[in-house]
Amino acid sequence: MPAATSDLHNPPTATRLRHSRGALAHSVSASTWRRALEVRPADATVAASLRVGAAAALVFVGCGLLDLRQYVGFAVLGALASAFARHEPMVRVAAKVTLVGVLVVAFVAGGGLLALARVPMWAEVALMSVGAAVAAMSVSAFRITGPGPVILVFAATAAAGYVTAPGDLVHVCSAAAIGAAVGLLAQTAPLLVLPLGPARLAVARALSAVAALDRGGSVEPARVAIVHAREKVALSGVRGGDARHHRDLIALLDEAEAAVDDWTAGDRTRLLDVVGHEAELRKIKRRSIIFDHSAEVGVSALPRPEGFLATGMSGLRSRAVLDNAARIALASACAGWFAAAAGLASPLWASMGAMAAMQGVSYAMTVQRGIQRLLGNVGGAVIGALLIAAGLGYWATALVIVAFQVSAEVMAARNYALTSLVVTPMALLMVGLGVHLSPEIGVSRIVDTLIGVTIGVVVAAVTISRSDLQHLHTSTDADQPTDRRSSSRVAAM
Structure with a gap:
């Protein structure tokens, strides 16, 4: 049907009313109430x-x-x-x-x-x-x-x-x-x-997201987690003896990013190596030995976070x-x-x-x-x-x-x-x-x-x-719109 004819038979007000009715139907469906009872996993609580x-x-x-x-x-x-x-x-x-x-x-x-x-x-x-x-x-x-x-x-x-x-x-x-x-x-x-505690946790979570690739996960969450971790590391700064560990965290994120690239190309070798550090980073410690510093470890530049x-x-x-x-x-x-x-x-x-x-x-x-x-x-x-x-x-x-x-x-x-x-x-x-x-x-x-x-x-x-x-x-109401493409989240909070 041409767009003009479609708009004639489905004016914006009617479309919104159908969308609202479908939304209300969703709120009383049995599946919605069942999902409200689900308990999600959480870490570091x-x-x-x-x-x-x-x-x-x-x-x-x-x-x-x-x-x-x-x-x-x-x-x-x-x-x-x-x-x-x-x-x-x-x-x-x-x-x-x-x-x-x-x-x-x-x-x-x-x-x-x-x-x-x-x-x-x-x-x-x-x-x-x-x-x-x-x-x-x-x-x-x-x-x-x-x-x-x-x-x-x-x-x-x-x-x-x-x-x-x-x-x-x-x-x-x-x-x-x-x-x-x-x-x-x-x-x-x-x-x-533990000044680098939040950065360690963010890197550990990024490694967890990378590890999920081997269990059928998608690439986008892994890349987002790496970007998020880079921001946390950048905000953590460097003081005294923490400089080496700070550098290690950056290098580990570089390795994680390279592991994602390799995985998309069909090579999972680097992925298996890099995700092994997750357990160590989740320990409550000031710093950990991750890389051998007898040789210089090159790291990428961190992003400049936007001011608060x-x-x-x-x-x-x-x-x-x-x-x-x-x-x-x-x-x-x-x-x-x-x-x-x-x-x-x-x-x-x-x-x-x-x-x-x-x-x-x-x-x-x-x-x-x-x-x-x-x-x-x-x-x-x-x-x-x-x-x-x-x-x-x-x-x-x-x-x-x-x-x-x-x-x-x-x-x-x-x-x-x-x-x-x-x-x-x-x-x-x-x-x-x-x-x-x-x-x-x-x-x-x-x-x-x-x-x-x-x-x-x-x-x-x-x-x-x-x-x-x-x-x-998940809704089954007959009055709902039939467009079931991937939703875009509304920034409500």
């Missing part, structure tokens, strides 16, 4: 998770001994900055974790000011939704990996529910700032001892970042207003549910995160209600929260439902440290999450890009 737990534990001990227990929840929120920018070189950890800490304090201050202004709930939801958009833009534009911008909105929500006087605002902001400083210390201290601020400012002007921020603001506002109209006690939790669901890089990922958050929140709310009913004391609560935090970090890369299962009771216990909660709060949390996830998925379906086709690979 324990040490990073323990650092986050150590930061939280230090804050709990300090506030407990100094009799500042009413502010410990905000200090722990600040300490969660240590959960961001894991496996990054020192220069990036310092910049990104500091920025997250500043944002946490800013959002705590914003939530506290909203409480002092005593704005009506509809306006509070609207302003928090704008804050959600700003949080999403900041994290995405500056490429800050970690728990995501929902932590910033949670910090603002907690302050809005706690602050009743200007003095409270000063105290909670100070607690968040101190916690953020502890989080920064927890993230950077290990890098003082330049990357962030460019990202803030990105159309994809701005569009996603607008979608998050819309979903958050709609969820919060719906919850408020329904008479629920915590409409802002519904807003957070919508925001968390929409942090996926594609519609398929948005649906998966929404399902996982819903399932995790249901189980987590029950656990939280039981713990609240048990009437745990300060130290017992601190121990449980730290254990939940470490567990959440270990599970974060494996399955978001398992992460939500422990994050939900942790969040409820943290809120309970500042204000009295009853076990019935678990029911409210479930309902708010259901509203947030549902509205988030609907908004994502209505605003889906026509180039976002990932969900079509």
Whole structure:
């Protein structure tokens, strides 16, 4: 059929409606829900998770001994900055974790000011939704990996529910700032001892991607992993006795790249040689002997990484970042207003549910995160209600929260439902440290999450890009478009 005739019978509005209907059908298919329960493999999670737990534990001990227990929840929120920018070189950890800490304090201050202004709930939801958009833009534009911008909105929500006087605002902001400083210390201290640790891990992962070629893997992921590793090595810099190991890592990446070229030509000899170094690089060591330096080892030049601020400012002007921020603001506002109209006690939790669901890089990922958050929140709310009913004391609560935090970090890369299962009771216990909660709060949390996830998925379906086709690979709805070509990911986060 000629293009003009096709356009006549399939105007853009009709095409978008069919695409949105197909997207909604995908969200309720059995295969989609089954995939949400899959547990993915992950590496290098324990040490990073323990650092986050150590930061939280230090804050709990300090506030407990100094009799500042009413502010410990905000200090722990600040300490969660240590959960961001894991496996990054020192220069990036310092910049990104500091920025997250500043944002946490800013959002705590914003939530506290909203409480002092005593704005009506509809306006509070609207302003928090704008804050959600700003949080999403900041994290995405500056490429800050970690728990995501929902932590910033949670910090603002907690302050809005706690602050009743200007003095409270000063105290909670100070607690968040101190916690953020502890989080920064927890993230950077290990890098003082193992400055090339992130570079070693990045090279090990690149070798793993190269090794996958021999198991039927494709060339593109291997090349991408090598480029990523080169950037990490370049950012790690060289100091003193680490110069030789730094040079070895570059040479190893050169060998890995040559191994990929040889493999594409049908020769796997070099591939078998180079991937054998992966196990050594995954050991927690300052340096390893990889090449014989009795002879000079030639290495290629490393790329010059783009500056952190330049990357962030460019990202803030990105159309994809701005569009996603607008979608998050819309979903958050709609969820919060719906919850408020329904008479629920915590409409802002519904807003957070919508925001968390929409942090996926594609519609398929948005649906998966929404399902996982819903399932995790249901189980987590029950656990939280039981713990609240048990009437745990300060130290017992601190121990449980730290254990939940470490567990959440270990599970974060494996399955978001398992992460939500422990994050939900942790969040409820943290809120309970500042204000009295009853076990019935678990029911409210479930309902708010259901509203947030549902509205988030609907908004994502209505605003889906026509180039976002990932969900079509597994959907069977008859009304879906028939174009099943490889999808292009939408930069949503």
